[in-house]
Amino acid sequence: MQDIWRLVVAPNPVLDDVVRRELLAQSAQASRLSGLLGLPVTAVVFVVLGASGASARQSLVWSVLAVATAVVYVFGVGWLVAGPGRPYRSRLGAFVVLQGAGGLSWGLLPVIVAPVPGEPAVVSVSCAATTLAVAANVVFASGTPLPWLSFHLGALLTATLGLVAHGESGVAALNGLTLLAAFSLARYMYQQVARAQLVARQNAVLASDLRAEREAVERINLELSEANTELRQQATRDPLTQLPNRTLFFDHLDRSMRHGRRNATPVAVIYFDLDRFKAVNDGLGHGAGDDLLCQVADRVTAVLRSPDVLARLGGDEFVVLTHDFGGGGAQVPTAVAERIRQVLEVPFSLSGNPVSISGSLGVAVDETGLSGEDLVERADLALYRAKQQGRNRVSEFDQTLNRPRPGVES
Numbered sequence: 058m059q060d061i062w063r064l065v066v067a068p069n070p071v072l073d074d075v076v077r078r079e080l081l082a083q084s085a086q087a088s089r090l091s092g093l094l095g096l097p098v099t100a101v102v103f104v105v106l107g108a109s110g111a112s113a114r115q116s117l118v119w120s121v122l123a124v125a126t127a128v129v130y131v132f133g134v135g136w137l138v139a140g141p142g143r144p145y146r147s148r149l150g151a152f153v154v155l156q157g158a159g160g161l162s163w164g165l166l167p168v169i170v171a172p173v174p175g176e177p178a179v180v181s182v183s184c185a186a187t188t189l190a191v192a193a194n195v196v197f198a199s200g201t202p203l204p205w206l207s208f209h210l211g212a213l214l215t216a217t218l219g220l221v222a223h224g225e226s227g228v229a230a231l232n233g234l235t236l237l238a239a240f241s242l243a244r245y246m247y248q249q250v251a252r253a254q255l256v257a258r259q260n261a262v263l264a265s266d267l268r269a270e271r272e273a274v275e276r277i278n279l280e281l282s283e284a285n286t287e288l289r290q291q292a293t294r295d296p297l298t299q300l301p302n303r304t305l306f307f308d309h310l311d312r313s314m315r316h317g318r319r320n321a322t323p324v325a326v327i328y329f330d331l332d333r334f335k336a337v338n339d340g341l342g343h344g345a346g347d348d349l350l351c352q353v354a355d356r357v358t359a360v361l362r363s364p365d366v367l368a369r370l371g372g373d374e375f376v377v378l379t380h381d382f383g384g385g386g387a388q389v390p391t392a393v394a395e396r397i398r399q400v401l402e403v404p405f406s407l408s409g410n411p412v413s414i415s416g417s418l419g420v421a422v423d424e425t426g427l428s429g430e431d432l433v434e435r436a437d438l439a440l441y442r443a444k445q446q447g448r449n450r451v452s453e454f455d456q457t458l459n460r461p462r463p464g465v466e467s
Contacts, residue, residue, distance in 0.1 A: 078145055084204065085138040085152060091193050092131040092159070099123045102166070102186045109178040111170045119169045126162035130155050149203065156204040160211025163190040168219025180225055187216050295369040297347055298354040306368035306376060310429040313380050317423060325390035327377040328436035329397060329418035332448040334373040337412060345407045349414070352405050360396045376433060394418045394451040402449070415449035422454075 099120055106116045137143070137151035167183035191212055217233045220226070293305035301309065310326070317324040331337075331353065338346040350373065357375065358367055366378040377397070379390050401416035419439025423432055435454040443452035 081145065081149060081152065082139065085134050085148075088152075088156070088204070089131050089134045089139065092127050092134065094193075095127045095190070096124060098186075098189075099127070102182070105182050106170055106179060109182050111179045111182075115170045119166050122165065122169075123162050126158055130159050152204045153207045157207040157211045159190075160208035160213075161215050163187050164212035164215030165219070167216050167225075168223070180220070184216070184220075184231075187212055298351050298369050300354050300358075300375075301366060301368040303368070303370050306366065306370070306378065307429050307433075309366050309368075310378050310432070313378060314423055314427075314429060314432070317380055318425070322381060324378065324380040324423040324432070326421050326423075326432050326436040327379060327390060327394045327397065327418055328421075328433065328440045329375055329377075329394070329416045330440065331373040331401070332415045332417055332444075334414070337407070337414065341407055341410075341412070345412075348407055349405055349412070353401065356400045356403075357397050360400050361393065365393065376436070390420050390422060391451060391453060394420050398449065398451055417443040417448045418451045419443055420451060420453045 102123075103116050103120045107113060133151065133155045138148045138155070164187060166187055167180060170179055170183050191209060213233060293302060294300065295302045310324070313324045316322070331349070334346065334349070337349055350369070353375070354367065354369065357377070361367060361377065362379070364379070364381045368376050368378070370376055377393065379393050398416055398418055401414060404411040404413045406412075417440055419436045419442070421432055421435035421439055427435075435458070438458040439452045439454040442458060443450045446452065
């Protein structure tokens, strides 16, 4: 039977062991069902034997034996074989013993009731019942070779030897041939069950591998997505303040300018820097300067309107895109700039010390023919005039400022 197993199942020891365990469990459950079905079958055989001429004593002796064996078999299979927690070899050994007992029980049927002089039907019925039991065992227990082999040998040897001893050699030979034929059927069914179970197991392993691969791909995709998000963040955000950087700001500005010109809603830019920022860096260190820039970003963001965009262009230079003025007209950008100037006057806490600074701001409103760079340059020129006029103030662009901006120290 081991040779059959090696021929039927692919040479995979781990997979083979799993399949054998599953086949044993399925055969045990099916055999318990066959044992329960054997009880009414025993009653039918008892009645048929009586009608065929067998004595009530003979029929009763065998029926009691068959019922007792069936009860022991059903509970034994449920406890010793089908129950969890037992080693595989222990469960297989118990199954073989119980199957052998069942085969002996059915094999004793033609021995106990034969011969009955003048009643050949009794022998025929008993042999037919034994053959039926063997056929049922093929169906229910063929998934595991050793147990059904134990049942077949028990039934075959007992029935054949008993019939020969009673002088029924011809019937014994016929019964033996019938039971031997069941071996081929059992072998064929075992091969089919083993193949089906192996295919099911291989499909389950394949499905598990596919799930694992899909989860790995999804995990990689998630990691790539997170990496792409981080790269986009690095490409479009200021690493210190997390505000939009120059690239992202000009992207917002260009789109807002196109939208504003289509819908006659002007766009304005507020350019500002921190007065005397270099003194903070020199006096308190660059760490304090970075902290100041972050606090400025938070404060200014808090006083901006929802459609406004604050960006850091570099150093202590910030720029605000403001649009959707509504009914306020060109005074809205100046009012926004004034709020920014006022919050910058409130002292900042740097390293536990209050530090007062101020901001100079320039405002420029979009006009036809300007590019985003032109509009920011105009706001920058207005900022320069605010510094020339004494810092800490807001200055609006006009045509008198349409000239290159000289360098001015913060």
